[in-house]
Amino acid sequence: xxxxxxxxxxxxxxxxxxxxxxxxxxxxxxxxxxxxxxxxxxxxxxxxxxxxxxxxxxxxxxxxxxxxxxxxxxxxxxxxxxxxxxxxxxxxxxxxxxxxxxxxxxxxxxxxxxxxxxxxxxxxxxxxxxxxxxxxxxxxxxxxxxxxxxxxxxxxxxxxxxxxxxxxx
Numbered sequence: 001x002x003x004x005x006x007x008x009x010x011x012x013x014x015x016x017x018x019x020x021x022x023x024x025x026x027x028x029x030x031x032x033x034x035x036x037x038x039x040x041x042x043x044x045x046x047x048x049x050x051x052x053x054x055x056x057x058x059x060x061x062x063x064x065x066x067x068x069x070x071x072x073x074x075x076x077x078x079x080x081x082x083x084x085x086x087x088x089x090x091x092x093x094x095x096x097x098x099x100x101x102x103x104x105x106x107x108x109x110x111x112x113x114x115x116x117x118x119x120x121x122x123x124x125x126x127x128x129x130x131x132x133x134x135x136x137x138x139x140x141x142x143x144x145x146x147x148x149x150x151x152x153x154x155x156x157x158x159x160x161x162x163x164x165x166x167x168x169x
Contacts, residue, residue: 011116011117015081016115017084020082023077023080024077027077080115091141092161093138093139095115095128097113103155103156108159112125132156135147136158145157
């Protein structure tokens, strides 16, 4: 019996057009991969003793992982809200904004605020549920933002906000 873990807080249901298309493509690719894994699993099962058949055990595990991801995507995709238009007030930071931040030491970093389902697709993307994104939402240029981090409080200055259409890789 495992240790009890309370359920994770729900993720924000927002996603960009590009992120939504990527999730749909992933689901489609998983169905194709599932078919191939099922064929390999059947071939491994036909080899005989399943208890010592590493190929069979591996393919069963792989099939479970694929099925879990497909189940997640089938529940998550219909629940998402696609945000395709930039906000009317582009002077403030909102969803899908590119934000350039300067730290106290003068280093500059740039982030795009996106939904939690698309942060792994592109470098520089951060979830709108992250502490940094929550701190900069609804702020304007030249504002100072303080963010609590594990290493202590960090101060940022918003030096640029821009909205642009989503690029295709």
